Amino acid sequence: MGTRFPVVRIVRALATAVALVSCAGIANAGPYSARRCAGVDYNAMVLDIIAGLPTGGGYSIGSDFVAPTLQAHNVGNGRWELRVYDGHPSHCTSATYALFAHLVATLQNDGRINLTPDQLRTLDARQRAADGTQLVDGQGLFGIFNSNGAGAAALFKHTGVGMSFRDDKLAYARTGDFLKMFWNDNVGASESGHQVVYLGQRQVDGRDMICFWGSQHQRVKKRGGRKEQLYFPAKAGAKVSNGYGQACRPRSDIKDMIFSRITCMEHLSAGLDTMQAQANAAGSGPIGVSRPFVDEFLYSLRRKSSDQATLDRKYDITTVPSSLANLAAAPR
Structure with a gap:
């Protein structure tokens, strides 16, 4: 197993947070204080997490690859926290999925989102379903993210947390x-x-x-x-x-x-519930309990090819991001 590193906790100076995050209507708010989606600069949070992650650890797409591990912990008073352990050696999608998980953990552990224990467990980069069946690309959250095509765009669309x-x-x-x-x-x-x-x-x-x-x-x-x-x-x-x-x-x-840009992590809980409902309707059982949610298109890309235009249609990938026009002058 690769070296495990504890979940990144973000600490930012108030002056920097004020420069990056809209504080309208919130007096003396601390860094990334709980506020509606439009007031959170998730890109800045992602960059902060990157700054705290280790360097190296090796790269592999072979048998020695280690997926990140996500664990839900009951910390009392009805609160659950998420801990993320980076798997090493890694590859491109396992690294970026671990980064996404660190963001979820930061928000969950600080009380800015409130995922249930079952929802937290569905985030784990599991490689087998509860019944022991091997999971492949397109099946489950990590399987979607790890797929050919546009895994991040697909996951952000399914959960409603972002746009592409x-x-x-x-x-x-x-x-x-x-x-x-x-x-x-x-x-x-x-x-x-x-x-x-x-x-x-x-x-x-x-x-x-x-x-x-x-x-x-x-x-x-x-x-x-x-x-x-x-x-x-x-x-x-x-x-x-x-x-x-x-x-x-x-x-x-x-x-x-x-x-693919994260715009509203507050949508994650409802998005996971929707995915579970769709999995149930398809007869695959609740996410993380029996068979996972399956993105049939990404599942098919394991053995067949498609094209960029189809990706755009499937995952609402825009070519003229008019919704981003008001962000053109945002910090880069």
Whole structure:
């Protein structure tokens, strides 16, 4: 098993929080105080969590891969907390799912959302159903997030916690957005891609780079007739670690990008209930009890291919994010 790290607890100075989070109508509010969705900068929270996560830990998509572990704990007085342990070695979707889980834990443990014990348990990155059946991509929350296509976009749509959009010119993308990058033009069984959290752009030797946090494996790639590193450091003098860490790829390597932004974690409880109701209606039993909620489209992508336009229709991925126009001047 990989090294386990305790759940990240976010501590921010009040002055920084005031600059990043709308405090209208709330006097002397502390960092990320309980308020309605429109007043919470989840991107800033994601970046804070990243700053507290370990670096490295190794990368694997083989038999030694370790999924993150999520545990619900009764702390008394009717309160339940969530603890998250990062699995190492990791891969891109396990790292970003662990990050999402850390966000859930931060909100749950601080009392800003209130998930039931059963709901907390459904979040675990389980690989088998309660009856012992092996779970695959498209089945359960982690299976959705881990799927080909647009796992983050699908989970955010099913739970109602966020929205997804395309932004090739990077006019609306913000640091802290989840990002699916495609290395080829395919979707599904024949796709090649990487799921990360967007950190911005930088220039390296005159080339545009897209930078991100995630789990990756440094290798060599042939570009322009010469061999060079697959990933580039996100900062001058830094290095790319195998596993958790920051890295960049040349913009020319990326065929398509889907950004997914968390906008309202207050919707998570109702979203999980809706998914359970749909699983029950399909005869699969309650989430986490028998068979999990299944996204049939993502389940099908294990063996067949699709296209970007179908992803857009399935998961409400917009190409002109008019709903984000008012965020164009937000901190990046």
